[in-house]
Amino acid sequence: EVQLVQSGAEVKKPGESLKISCKGSGYSFTSYWIAWVRQMPGKGLECMGIIYPGDSNTRYSPSFQGRVTISADKSISTAYLQWGSLEASDTAMYYCARRTSAMDVWGQGTTVTVSS
Amino acid sequence: DIQMTQSPSTLSASVGDRVTITCRASQYISSWLAWYQQKPGKAPKLLIFKASSLESGVPSRFSGSGSGTEFTLTISSLQPDDFATYYCLQDSAYPWTFGQGTKVEF
Numbered sequence: 062e063v064q065l066v067q068s069g070a071e072v073k074k075p076g077e078s079l080k081i082s083c084k085g086s087g088y089s090f091t092s093y094w095i096a097w098v099r100q101m102p103g104k105g106l107e108c109m110g111i112i113y114p115g116d117s118n119t120r121y122s123p124s125f126q127g128r129v130t131i132s133a134d135k136s137i138s139t140a141y142l143q144w145g146s147l148e149a150s151d152t153a154m155y156y157c158a159r160r161t162s163a164m165d166v167w168g169q170g171t172t173v174t175v176s177s
Numbered sequence: 178d179i180q181m182t183q184s185p186s187t188l189s190a191s192v193g194d195r196v197t198i199t200c201r202a203s204q205y206i207s208s209w210l211a212w213y214q215q216k217p218g219k220a221p222k223l224l225i226f227k228a229s230s231l232e233s234g235v236p237s238r239f240s241g242s243g244s245g246t247e248f249t250l251t252i253s254s255l256q257p258d259d260f261a262t263y264y265c266l267q268d269s270a271y272p273w274t275f276g277q278g279t280k281v282e283f
Contacts, residue, residue: 096273098221106213106221106264106275122272123178156220163211163226163268170220 063087065095065157065168072174073147080143081171083157090138091115094160097131097142100170101153111160112140147175179204179267183276190281196252198279200265205245209269212241212250215278216261224263225250255281 068082083095097109110121114133121131133140140157155171158164180203190196200210208228213221223232225241228248238253252259260283265276 105278106215106266108266108273108275111271111273120271158221160268162230163223163232164213164221164266165223165226165232167220167222 063159063166065159065166067155067157067168067171070172070174072176075146075148075175075177077147077175078143078145079147079173080141081155081173083140083142083168085138085140085159088159091135095133095140096158096160096164097129097140098156098158098164099125099153100156109142109155114138114140147173149175149177151175178272179206179270179274181265181267181274181276183265183279185279186277187280187282189283190255191283192255192257194255196255196259196281198250198263198265198281200243200248200250200276202246202248202267202269204270206267206269208244209267210241210243210248211266211268212239213264213266214259214261215264221264252281 064086066084091114094111096111099107109125110131112119112131114135130143152175157168159166182201210228212225215221229241240251242249262278262280
């Protein structure tokens with residue numbers, strides 16, 4: 062079964078750093094783009110950035126460039142999304158998704174809460 | 178960036194209704210358009226890819242059409258399980274962009 066399994070919910074304070082993960086299984090992890098998608102409470106979906114685990118080619122959406130870092134470790138079939146300094150506005154659900162002809166397989170989501 | 182304008186934002190319907198949701202792209206995207214269904218607290222689910230291809234396991238009452246800049250998702254006969262929020266996504270050019278969503282409610 063093709064799966065993306067994300068790390069668990071996080072509660073952080075403003076200014077703290079964070080790295081969340083997305084582990085793929087059941088397919089060739091290095092052969093398809095992985096996207097990270099943000100959904101703020103009660104809001105729509107936003108694509109933050111994408112990475113091709115085969116060569117770590119990464120692209121960021123302008124709104125997120127410089128605010129987050131996307132990486133991957135192909136040896137353990139895992140993609141990452143990280144922040145150096147969290148803000149309250151980073152409070153959201155974060156999804157990873159595999160892109161074949163579309164984003165067809167999604168992780169279960171990681172809730173990030175940033176509050177003092 | 179390519180902007181996706183989705184309408185309506187909310188749609189009131191009843192079981193058995195034919196429902197149509199539209200997405201308009203600000204630039205030509207060929208057929209690189211997908212449709213997703215999302216229920217509260219759940220990850221989005223792919224319904225349609227490449228504008229009109231039905232994802233495996235998705236009921237045939239869902240269909241997609243269009244190319245270029247105008248796209249439509251149709252639910253031929255709305256079922257109780259279909260009350261949800263629907264999003265379009267263009268992945269023709271990066272950054273990939275979603276429509277604002279359409280909430281289908283009773």
